[in-house]
Amino acid sequence: MESQLAPALPDVAFAPQRLGHANYDVADLDKAIDFFNRVCGLAIVATERVPGVIHAAFFGNGHTHHDVGVVQRASGKTGLNHLGWELLNEVQLVSAYRRAAARQLQFGDLTNRGGLSKSVYIRAVDGTNYQFYADLTFDWRSIFHGGDIDIHRNPIWDPLAEEPSPKSFYNPTPTMKIHGEGLFHPLRIDHATSIIPMSYSPEEFWVGVCGLVRVGPRTANTYRFASASTGKIEVMAVRARGIKSPEHHHLTLHVEDEADLRASIAAAPGKGVTVERVVDEPHKLSAFVRDPDRNLIEFSVPRIGGFDGVLTNLDPFRA
Numbered sequence: 001m002e003s004q005l006a007p008a009l010p011d012v013a014f015a016p017q018r019l020g021h022a023n024y025d026v027a028d029l030d031k032a033i034d035f036f037n038r039v040c041g042l043a044i045v046a047t048e049r050v051p052g053v054i055h056a057a058f059f060g061n062g063h064t065h066h067d068v069g070v071v072q073r074a075s076g077k078t079g080l081n082h083l084g085w086e087l088l089n090e091v092q093l094v095s096a097y098r099r100a101a102a103r104q105l106q107f108g109d110l111t112n113r114g115g116l117s118k119s120v121y122i123r124a125v126d127g128t129n130y131q132f133y134a135d136l137t138f139d140w141r142s143i144f145h146g147g148d149i150d151i152h153r154n155p156i157w158d159p160l161a162e163e164p165s166p167k168s169f170y171n172p173t174p175t176m177k178i179h180g181e182g183l184f185h186p187l188r189i190d191h192a193t194s195i196i197p198m199s200y201s202p203e204e205f206w207v208g209v210c211g212l213v214r215v216g217p218r219t220a221n222t223y224r225f226a227s228a229s230t231g232k233i234e235v236m237a238v239r240a241r242g243i244k245s246p247e248h249h250h251l252t253l254h255v256e257d258e259a260d261l262r263a264s265i266a267a268a269p270g271k272g273v274t275v276e277r278v279v280d281e282p283h284k285l286s287a288f289v290r291d292p293d294r295n296l297i298e299f300s301v302p303r304i305g306g307f308d309g310v311l312t313n314l315d316p317f318r319a
């Protein structure tokens with residue numbers, strides 16, 4: 001079946017304000033810290049090394065409390081663990097949780113991270129997890145203060161145990177600062193791209209469950225999903241031959257300035273960094289590198305208005 005325009009789960013709709021972060025399972029925490037800080041140019045906002053609990057680090061330049069998190073697992077498992085989606089407030093989070101529970105969605109962790117955020121995790125179609133969260137403070141810098149933290153030992157959260165707060169700690173205009181010492185100089189996380197089978201209907205999950213809205217022409221093989229409240233594109237899904245189920249393909253970090261990105265690309269070999277691919281087309285200038293666990297990270301400067309020309313191209317690097 002080709003894509004259905006009426007999503008099967010229209011009434012779940014977590015409806016996040018934005019993609020806040022990506023969280024990877026990594027084989028070696030120190031190597032991952034070196035990569036996301038020194039290569040990617042994201043500041044270290046926190047490390048959390050609690051034996052038997054978590055071995056993690058968090059990075060960002062001020063967009064939300066972190067743009068990227070990495071966790072070294074005892075199992076040795078690697079790859080994208082989850083994408084974190086920020087909601088307006090706890091009321092919206094709990095009401096979406098109730099709708100999802102009524103539809104028998106499977107939940108992962110339900111967490112309350114020490115005054116930082118409350119979260120509901122669900123299994124996503126691309127094999128990762130989606131964390132929908134509401135922040136509990138504007139002052140996340142008092143928790144993610146650049147040093148060691150200990151917030152993952154908190155008990156699980158029961159979303160139905162108390163009246164959810166309507167207060168919003170979503171900051172649409174955060175103060176961001178480029179971390180100048182990295183090879184690349186991104187400002188923030190931008191979007192995630194998945195590849196999907198030729199016959200898969202992506203709207204069921206990204207519209208029906210997540211509550212994103214599809215934008216752009218509806219007949220193409222490239223799907224763009226935006227936050228319903230901001231209109232900013234947060235997910236791309238590109239049809240690919242030879243796959244059986246959706247897969248995460250890459251994470252994109254937003255770079256402001258083309259000349260700066262070109263300088264980073266030129267400087268990469270001298271820093272021992274391989275740029276796997278450069279895309280220089282009407283809709284973007286971007287560079288792809290792989291993290292120590294082979295995950296693809298894209299640094300991208302969007303060029304406004306040039307996207308429609310690539311909509312029928314099936315190469316997910318060009319999305």
Ligand SMILES: [Fe+2]
Nearest residue numbers: 023069084131
């Ligand atoms: Fe997270």
